[in-house]
Amino acid sequence: MKLWGGRFTKPTNQLVEEYTASISFDQQMWRQDIVGSLAHVAMLGKCGILPMDEVKQIIAGLKKVKEKIERGQVTFQVAHEDVHMNIEKLLIEEIGPIGGKLHTGRSRNDQVALDMHLYLREKMLELIQLAAYLQNALLDQAANNLDTVMPGYTHLQRAQPVLFGYHLMAYVSMLQRDMERLQDAWKRVNVLPLGAGALAGTTFPIDREFVAELLQFDGVYLNSMDAVSDRDFIVEFLSAASLLMAHLSRLCEELVMWSSQEFSFIELDDAFCTGSSIMPQKKNPDVAELVRGKTGRVYGNLIGILTVLKGLPLAYNKDMQEDKEGMFDTVATLHGALALLTPMIETMQVNKQRMRQAVAEDFSNATDLADYLVTKNLPFRQAHEVVGRAVLYCIEQKKYLLDLSLEEFQRFSPLIDADVYQALDADTVVNARKAMGGTAREQVEKQITAYRGFLEQTKSWINQTSQKVSIESLVDVGSPV
CATH class of the missing domain: 1.20.200.10 (Fumarase/aspartase (Central domain))
Known part of the structure; x- marks a missing residue:
């Protein structure tokens, strides 16, 4: 007989039972279901909805059900549909009809x-x-x-070091x-x-805030x-x-x-x-x-x-x-x-x-050659064109920018001097980007420091919150009664 079967004249078709049952997957919430029931029945006792002797029996019964599940002595049944009805059925088997009072003032x-x-x-x-x-x-x-x-x-093409x-x-x-x-x-x-x-809602004089307090909501x-x-x-x-x-x-x-x-x-x-x-x-x-x-x-x-x-x-x-x-x-x-x-x-x-x-075998320092020319007072758009022609020349000659002689560099712009080799060095290129959020070492160090600080804040929040709301910390919510 289903716990809800009073209104029905026929048993549920087996295919319907199998199709509508959720116990195959929601059984993993059995701990949560028991903890929620412990808090609920404790509230029923506090509010005088159930007598305290029955509340204590239900709490003891729920804890016995919990122990049996933990020991592997329980097989959840499709016939009982879901984790809620399975646990209620186990409770009634454990303590008798009083277990049916657990559902007072709540619904599935x-x-x-x-x-x-x-x-x-x-x-x-x-x-x-x-x-x-x-x-x-x-x-x-x-x-x-x-x-x-x-x-x-960018675009899965080498861009900048x-x-x-x-x-x-x-x-x-x-x-x-x-x-x-x-x-x-x-x-x-x-x-x-x-x-x-x-x-x-419910017609019973329940105290929802009390349940929230017990369960740390x-x-x-x-x-x-x-x-x-x-x-x-x-x-x-x-x-x-x-x-x-x-x-x-x-x-x-x-x-x-x-x-x-x-x-x-x-x-x-x-x-x-x-x-x-x-x-x-x-x-x-x-x-x-x-x-x-x-x-x-x-x-x-x-x-x-x-x-x-x-x-x-x-x-x-x-x-x-x-x-x-x-x-x-x-x-x-x-x-x-x-x-x-x-x-x-x-x-x-x-x-x-x-x-x-890899960085030495590409043109990812090309932007820095353009920036170098800008520091020599050449407008960036013109510098961009100069460097583009230099890159094309390198491709044709099977060279990279740092392979060019100073004479070759100066074919593209007389503004280029011997200091260009230092400017195009990979370490120089990286560490030149010192603006906030850049790839310069000093900026990356600042990012690491900042995020380690954020991480410590997150860890602190996790520790404080976990101690309060873990299911294991809530299994005794009914003990005060």
Whole structure:
């Protein structure tokens, strides 16, 4: 008999049970469901809705159910549809009909919303922590490569020399924005929906603020219909996650290119590469390629939930069961990507000599020759033309700018003097860019210092928040009663 079966005259068709059940995936929220129930029943006792002796029985029963699940003694049943009904059924089996009083003053609609808020706020903290680890690894590599000159690219064509540390700091900056987005979205996750009932609130004199306090929520939904129908917090998470995955994918694309024989800028540690079943010499950057590939599934999860929500009338609809699998999948996908990329970046070997050689074999110092002529009082647009003709000459002669004799330079402009060789040296070119945000070593050092400060602030926020809201820290919410 279904817990809701009183109105029905026939058992549910087995195909319907299998098709509509969510226990296969939402069972991973069993801890959140128990913690939410502990807080709910503690409130029912405080408000005098249930007698304290029954409240204590329910709390003890829920903790026994928790212990059984942890010991692997529980098999969740499709017949009970979802994690909420499975746990309630287990509770009733444990303590008898009194367990059925747990659901007083709530609905599965606000219960499932609570579970997802509890689940996502903890998982987002974990993901921010993992992003911080990756950011730290990139900062360390940047600090170790303050004298490593490499070609900078636009349109995937060599553009201007930059420090490798400077290039990595661009990804540090992206991760900073990603973590800030997740922290900001976390505020909307940390709002309590429980007490909204099915959609219109409840006739019982509940205390929602007390539950919010027990579960460390910063506030409660003011409108019950919004509380049960809102999935903005999941959309916002998936949006931030999609952008984070885009940044990881861009980094991975460069790792794949840089580790190729054509570039040979880096070598990834053997522990993070794989081989070929037929070609013995191969060392493939499979981890980076998979992160790049899995970006699409995260994007798909975002589009999926947006499509589910786009035409739904208020309040709860069964369509909204589709909100969970994409959320779970994105959490797992991001977790795996961040956890793997950190040690891969930490152990990455940088071929400094090859990078410098690459800079010596291109025209990425051409802009600096134009700037040099500007310092000699030639208008930049004219200087641009002069350098363009010099580059064309070099291409025809199979030379680079620094290969030209002073006499050859002066064919293009008499303003060029012997000091041009120093001006076009790769280290000079890099360190000449001293304006804020530039690639000069002193500017990169300032960027590293600034972002290490941001990282410490993020770590402090994570530590303080995690201690407060982790599920393990909330399992005794019912103890005071």
